[in-house]
Amino acid sequence: MTYRFSSLIEGLKPSEIRELLKYTSVPGMISFGGGMPNPKSFAIDEIRDIIDHVLKTNGDLALQYGSTSGMLGLRQEIAKMVKDTEGIDTKPENIIVTSGSQQALYALPKVLANPGETVITEAPTYIGAISAFNANSVKMLGIPLDEHGMKTDVLQSELERLKKSGSLPKYIYTIPTFQNPAGYTMTLERRKHLLDLSEDYGVPVVEDNPYGQLRFSGKKVPSLASMDQSGEVTYLGTFSKVMTPGLRIGFIISNEKVVSKVNLLKQALDLATNSLSGYIALEYLRRDVMAKQIPKIIELYRGKRDLMISSLKEHFPEGSTWSNPDGGMFLWTEVDPSIDTTALIKKALEKKVAYVSGAAFFPHGEKRNNMRLNFTYSDDEEIREGISRLGEVVSQELQSVRVA
Ligand SMILES: Cc1ncc(COP(=O)(O)O)c(C=O)c1O
Numbered sequence: 001m002t003y004r005f006s007s008l009i010e011g012l013k014p015s016e017i018r019e020l021l022k023y024t025s026v027p028g029m030i031s032f033g034g035g036m037p038n039p040k041s042f043a044i045d046e047i048r049d050i051i052d053h054v055l056k057t058n059g060d061l062a063l064q065y066g067s068t069s070g071m072l073g074l075r076q077e078i079a080k081m082v083k084d085t086e087g088i089d090t091k092p093e094n095i096i097v098t099s100g101s102q103q104a105l106y107a108l109p110k111v112l113a114n115p116g117e118t119v120i121t122e123a124p125t126y127i128g129a130i131s132a133f134n135a136n137s138v139k140m141l142g143i144p145l146d147e148h149g150m151k152t153d154v155l156q157s158e159l160e161r162l163k164k165s166g167s168l169p170k171y172i173y174t175i176p177t178f179q180n181p182a183g184y185t186m187t188l189e190r191r192k193h194l195l196d197l198s199e200d201y202g203v204p205v206v207e208d209n210p211y212g213q214l215r216f217s218g219k220k221v222p223s224l225a226s227m228d229q230s231g232e233v234t235y236l237g238t239f240s241k242v243m244t245p246g247l248r249i250g251f252i253i254s255n256e257k258v259v260s261k262v263n264l265l266k267q268a269l270d271l272a273t274n275s276l277s278g279y280i281a282l283e284y285l286r287r288d289v290m291a292k293q294i295p296k297i298i299e300l301y302r303g304k305r306d307l308m309i310s311s312l313k314e315h316f317p318e319g320s321t322w323s324n325p326d327g328g329m330f331l332w333t334e335v336d337p338s339i340d341t342t343a344l345i346k347k348a349l350e351k352k353v354a355y356v357s358g359a360a361f362f363p364h365g366e367k368r369n370n371m372r373l374n375f376t377y378s379d380d381e382e383i384r385e386g387i388s389r390l391g392e393v394v395s396q397e398l399q400s401v402r403v404a
Contacts, residue, residue, distance in 0.1 A: 030386035031354040032373040041297045046289050054279045066275035070097025074278045077285040087226035090253050097273045101238040101250035109136040111261045113170035120172040122150050124361030126180045140363035149186025152193040159201045171204045178211035178328025181361045181372035204232040211328040216302035218326035231255045247277040308375040315391025329376045338401045340368045353389040
């Protein structure tokens, strides 16, 4: 039978990361591609004990359908956690537990925008958010960012332009802390400016913060949701980077107008939130494992960030630059403008090293000489060896474009 698929699905392309994941199992491949936590960050023994405890004490409920928003106990613990870690004042009624924050990224454009309408993002932005916007046929307008975060002066002029044309964006999507892919953190001054613009133009903000708790250096900057006076910031959190992505637990915090609409959509998306994962995450929080585990993860990742930076200094050709993030999981590397990092991936894979090209993170693929390098997943020897291989690939390419 010939299927006539929807034009929407025919128009979607696989994400470069999903494609690259195929190569990670090739023997000898060193991958800086995916955004994967290091397996050493998982509290496996504790989780084994927690699963046993959950099944013994609450097996009947943990294996049953649960509520659409996620169980009350977990939402209460999440409210406590975001108060302690991000200074966000919220109530369980304002929280919906999602299947990772990726589900929230898919649900929000469906709830807040019609196909063809525009959402503002940073440029570059998270590849999974680009997929979610594309899957909703929502247009993206990328605002450039620098080491101080999204350029809010550019945002202001774009909002003014869009207002004049009668087509204000539906919301502003930002990853203000340890941005993916760039690793930058938005300054307090720009955060205030962003919130002022949101209020002045009546455009809500969606703050995605999977990495906020993974700070290795520098001073904490308050989350947008904690600074918000208007109640129009929707906050996305996840346990993927600080507990385990395997449980697929994320959450949305928002005002009741948005929460009730997301709840309606979620009834169609998955009916009920994963009860077993929810019980495990709840017990993990109640036992305070997160608070004990995060300092260990920070220690581990700080060392890996420093190692990757010193390896880049040693092996990358002069003129290359990279971010030096205070947290998160990625370095954003820029090589000579004559090099197209998307085309270079093939040569890198031949040398058994993988990365994600910068172009994949731009809503319209506009910049071509960046690479996103994940420093958390690989072991130290792989970081040294992989960056040495990649440095050789980049240097050879530079030589060949110069000769040509
Ligand atoms: C910025 C950002 N948002 C959302 C996600 C989705 O994470 P998850 O669905 O595992 O919670 C990621 C994962 O890498 C991310 O980097």
